[in-house]
Amino acid sequence: MRIIAVIDDDDRVRESLHNLLASYGYNAEAFASAELFLASHETSRSNCIIADVQMRKGQMSGLELLQRIRSSQPEVPVIIISGKPSSRSDAFYLDKGANGFFRKPIDGQALMALIDRLLI
Helix, strand or coil, X not given: CCEEEXXXXXXXXXXXXXXXXXXCCCEEEEECCHHHHHHCCHHHHCCEEEEECCCCCCCCCHHHHHHHHHHHCCCCCEEXXXXXXXXXXXXXXXXXXXXXXXXXXXXXXXXXXXXXXXXX
16 A cells, blocks of 8 residues: 655644545555654655645754655655745745645645656
């Protein structure tokens, strides 16, 4: 079964994405921070990662996590999500190595279509 890691400090977002992924037949593992994800055994088992850009103050950002994953597991797709308005465009995150970028509220169908394409 394909495992998708969801990393977001917002409980509601984690739960919502977990439910969406499960409804499409994916196994989702949710983490409240990038640090918890990296400390888990799921790092090597995840087939795809969905990470929020901005975490709580003092925590690793989604962009920092993307850079870590790119250096250690470049084949694993990473999708960045954000709920905060930013001057950074979608192209910024794609240039940094993300496989996709979504603003919250996330278009669930578009997200699932991207994940399906990435995990073929």
